[in-house]
Amino acid sequence: MKLVYFAWVRERVGKPEEVVTPPETVVTVTDLIGWLKTRGEEYDYAFENEGVVRTAIDRVHAKPGTAIAGAREIAFFPPMTGG
Template sequence: MKLVYFAWVRERVGKAEEILDLPADLVTVSDLVTWLRGRGEEYAYAFETTGIVRAAIDRVHAKPDAPISGASEIAFFPPMTGG
């Protein structure tokens, strides 16, 4: 699966994107984030605060409990502000 990182998530992880074979037991976005935290210090730092980083599955915003099965891309990005 292709994972894409934007803004400060990208800076903390140290890469813009990567393609990974995910474990079969990852069912939701939340499961994926928990698994990513365990991949190393940079991922733990990027996802340190639960609920801050947003996700999109195949370019559609997704909640933490959204299923990831069948997705080709999951993107992670910080909350946006504007004015």
């Protein structure tokens, strides 16, 4: 699946996107973030406060417990405010 990072999440991870194959035990957004945090300090830093980072699966906002099976793209971004 393709992961896309925006704003300061991208800056902390150090890349705008990547293609990954998580282990079969990774079934939800929360699991995915936990797995990413084990991949290096940059991921641990990017997701140090998991409750702040927002997620979209195939361009639809997703909650932490949302299943990721079949997802083509998962995006991570900080909260946004309108004006």
